[in-house]
Protein backbone atom coordinates (compact mmCIF):
# COMPACT_ATOMS: atom_id res chain seq x y z
CA UNK A 1 0.00 0.00 0.00
CA UNK A 2 2.89 2.35 0.75
CA UNK A 3 3.60 4.64 -2.19
CA UNK A 4 0.29 3.83 -3.88
CA UNK A 5 -2.06 6.52 -5.06
CA UNK A 6 -5.51 6.41 -3.51
CA UNK A 7 -8.28 5.44 -5.96
CA UNK A 8 -9.98 8.12 -8.01
CA UNK A 9 -13.67 7.95 -7.21
CA UNK A 10 -16.61 10.32 -6.86
CA UNK A 11 -18.27 10.47 -3.46
CA UNK A 12 -21.92 11.48 -3.17
CA UNK A 13 -22.21 13.82 -0.18
CA UNK A 14 -25.17 15.77 1.21
CA UNK A 15 -24.53 19.42 2.06
CA UNK A 16 -26.65 22.04 3.76
CA UNK A 17 -27.94 24.73 1.39
CA UNK A 18 -30.13 27.38 3.02
CA UNK A 19 -31.34 28.55 -0.41
CA UNK A 20 -33.43 25.35 -0.60
CA UNK A 21 -35.52 26.34 2.43
CA UNK A 22 -38.01 24.04 4.11
CA UNK A 23 -37.38 21.53 6.88
CA UNK A 24 -34.60 19.61 5.11
CA UNK A 25 -32.36 22.10 3.26
CA UNK A 26 -29.78 19.66 1.90
CA UNK A 27 -28.67 18.82 -1.63
CA UNK A 28 -26.36 16.33 -3.26
CA UNK A 29 -22.77 17.38 -3.87
CA UNK A 30 -20.28 15.22 -5.71
CA UNK A 31 -16.78 15.33 -4.21
CA UNK A 32 -13.84 13.64 -5.92
CA UNK A 33 -10.80 11.93 -4.43
CA UNK A 34 -8.77 14.84 -5.79
CA UNK A 35 -10.97 17.30 -3.92
CA UNK A 36 -10.18 15.47 -0.69
CA UNK A 37 -6.54 14.54 -1.21
CA UNK A 38 -4.78 16.76 -3.78
CA UNK A 39 -2.20 19.13 -2.33
CA UNK A 40 -2.79 18.09 1.29
CA UNK A 41 -1.18 15.79 3.84
CA UNK A 42 -4.04 14.04 5.61
CA UNK A 43 -4.84 11.19 7.96
CA UNK A 44 -7.48 8.85 6.59
CA UNK A 45 -9.04 6.21 8.80
CA UNK A 46 -11.62 3.65 7.88
CA UNK A 47 -13.89 1.59 10.07
CA UNK A 48 -16.69 -0.98 9.85
CA UNK A 49 -19.64 1.31 10.34
CA UNK A 50 -21.07 4.58 11.57
CA UNK A 51 -22.57 4.40 15.07
CA UNK A 52 -20.75 1.15 15.95
CA UNK A 53 -19.49 1.10 19.55
CA UNK A 54 -15.68 1.18 19.27
CA UNK A 55 -15.82 3.72 16.46
CA UNK A 56 -18.28 5.99 18.29
CA UNK A 57 -16.80 5.68 21.78
CA UNK A 58 -13.06 5.71 21.07
CA UNK A 59 -11.77 6.02 17.53
CA UNK A 60 -13.77 8.97 16.10
CA UNK A 61 -13.97 11.06 19.33
CA UNK A 62 -10.27 10.50 20.03
CA UNK A 63 -9.30 11.67 16.53
CA UNK A 64 -11.55 14.68 17.08
CA UNK A 65 -9.89 15.53 20.43
CA UNK A 66 -6.34 15.05 19.10
CA UNK A 67 -6.90 17.16 15.98
CA UNK A 68 -4.59 20.00 17.11
CA UNK A 69 -1.81 17.52 17.85
CA UNK A 70 -2.13 16.07 14.36
CA UNK A 71 -2.00 19.59 12.92
CA UNK A 72 1.21 20.18 14.87
CA UNK A 73 2.67 17.16 13.05
CA UNK A 74 1.90 18.63 9.64
CA UNK A 75 -1.52 17.08 9.04
CA UNK A 76 -3.96 19.34 7.17
CA UNK A 77 -7.12 17.24 7.53
CA UNK A 78 -8.40 14.13 9.26
CA UNK A 79 -10.88 12.09 7.24
CA UNK A 80 -13.03 9.23 8.49
CA UNK A 81 -14.40 7.02 5.72
CA UNK A 82 -16.97 4.26 6.05
CA UNK A 83 -19.12 2.18 3.73
CA UNK A 84 -22.23 4.10 4.72
CA UNK A 85 -24.34 6.54 2.74
CA UNK A 86 -24.23 10.32 3.18
CA UNK A 87 -27.43 10.43 5.27
CA UNK A 88 -26.02 8.02 7.83
CA UNK A 89 -22.60 9.69 7.90
CA UNK A 90 -24.15 13.13 8.39
CA UNK A 91 -26.37 11.86 11.21
CA UNK A 92 -23.34 10.24 12.85
CA UNK A 93 -21.29 13.46 12.59
CA UNK A 94 -24.16 15.45 14.12
CA UNK A 95 -24.53 12.99 17.00
CA UNK A 96 -20.79 13.31 17.70
CA UNK A 97 -20.74 17.15 17.53
CA UNK A 98 -17.88 16.90 15.07
CA UNK A 99 -16.01 20.08 14.24
CA UNK A 100 -12.62 18.82 13.16
CA UNK A 101 -12.81 15.37 11.60
CA UNK A 102 -14.46 15.24 8.18
CA UNK A 103 -16.62 12.25 7.29
CA UNK A 104 -16.48 10.68 3.84
CA UNK A 105 -19.46 8.56 2.76
CA UNK A 106 -18.32 5.59 0.65
CA UNK A 107 -21.85 4.26 0.36
CA UNK A 108 -21.20 2.02 -2.63
CA UNK A 109 -17.89 0.81 -1.21
CA UNK A 110 -16.08 1.72 -4.44
CA UNK A 111 -13.16 3.52 -2.75
CA UNK A 112 -12.83 0.81 -0.10
CA UNK A 113 -12.92 -1.97 -2.72
CA UNK A 114 -10.27 -0.25 -4.83
CA UNK A 115 -8.11 0.18 -1.70
CA UNK A 116 -8.33 -3.61 -1.30
CA UNK A 117 -9.99 -3.18 2.10
CA UNK A 118 -13.58 -4.32 1.41
CA UNK A 119 -14.61 -7.32 3.53
CA UNK A 120 -17.82 -9.25 4.06
CA UNK A 121 -19.49 -8.64 7.39
CA UNK A 122 -22.53 -10.78 6.64
CA UNK A 123 -21.98 -12.49 10.00
CA UNK A 124 -23.24 -9.21 11.52
CA UNK A 125 -25.87 -8.52 8.86
CA UNK A 126 -23.73 -5.63 7.59
CA UNK A 127 -23.00 -6.84 4.05
CA UNK A 128 -19.76 -5.46 2.57
CA UNK A 129 -17.84 -3.04 4.80
CA UNK A 130 -14.33 -1.77 5.36
CA UNK A 131 -11.59 -3.51 7.26
CA UNK A 132 -10.14 -1.14 9.85
CA UNK A 133 -7.12 0.79 8.66
CA UNK A 134 -5.51 4.19 8.89
CA UNK A 135 -3.14 5.97 6.53
CA UNK A 136 -1.17 9.14 6.19
CA UNK A 137 -1.85 10.28 2.63
CA UNK A 138 0.35 12.97 1.15
CA UNK A 139 -0.96 14.62 -2.01
CA UNK A 140 -2.97 11.47 -2.76
CA UNK A 141 -0.09 9.03 -2.15
CA UNK A 142 -0.01 6.66 0.84
CA UNK A 143 2.96 7.71 3.00
CA UNK A 144 2.22 5.58 6.07
CA UNK A 145 -0.07 2.58 6.48
CA UNK A 146 -1.77 1.27 9.65
CA UNK A 147 -3.83 -1.86 8.94
CA UNK A 148 -5.36 -3.91 11.73
CA UNK A 149 -4.19 -7.51 11.76
CA UNK A 150 -6.24 -10.43 10.45
CA UNK A 151 -7.88 -8.95 7.33
CA UNK A 152 -10.66 -11.43 6.55
CA UNK A 153 -14.29 -11.88 5.66
CA UNK A 154 -16.79 -12.43 8.46
CA UNK A 155 -14.14 -11.97 11.11
CA UNK A 156 -15.30 -12.99 14.61
CA UNK A 157 -13.28 -10.24 16.25
CA UNK A 158 -12.75 -6.55 15.51
CA UNK A 159 -9.09 -5.77 16.08
CA UNK A 160 -8.45 -2.14 17.05
CA UNK A 161 -5.03 -0.81 17.94
CA UNK A 162 -2.66 0.14 15.14
CA UNK A 163 -5.27 2.37 13.49
CA UNK A 164 -5.98 4.23 16.73
CA UNK A 165 -5.28 7.97 16.70
CA UNK A 166 -2.80 7.53 19.55
CA UNK A 167 -0.72 5.05 17.55
CA UNK A 168 -0.78 7.08 14.33
CA UNK A 169 0.16 10.23 16.25
CA UNK A 170 3.08 8.46 17.95
CA UNK A 171 4.31 7.33 14.57
CA UNK A 172 4.12 10.86 13.17
CA UNK A 173 5.98 12.25 16.18
CA UNK A 174 8.68 9.58 15.81
CA UNK A 175 9.21 10.47 12.17
CA UNK A 176 9.55 14.16 13.02
CA UNK A 177 12.09 13.44 15.78
CA UNK A 178 14.11 11.19 13.50
CA UNK A 179 14.18 13.78 10.71
Ligand code: BEZ
Nearest residue numbers: 048052053054055124158
Ligand atom coordinates in the same frame (compact mmCIF):
# COMPACT_ATOMS: atom_id res chain seq x y z
C1 BEZ B 1 -17.49 -1.65 17.05
O1 BEZ B 1 -17.00 -0.62 16.59
O2 BEZ B 1 -17.48 -1.88 18.24
C2 BEZ B 1 -18.12 -2.63 16.11
C3 BEZ B 1 -17.80 -2.59 14.79
C4 BEZ B 1 -18.40 -3.48 13.92
C5 BEZ B 1 -19.30 -4.38 14.40
C6 BEZ B 1 -19.64 -4.42 15.72
C7 BEZ B 1 -19.04 -3.53 16.60
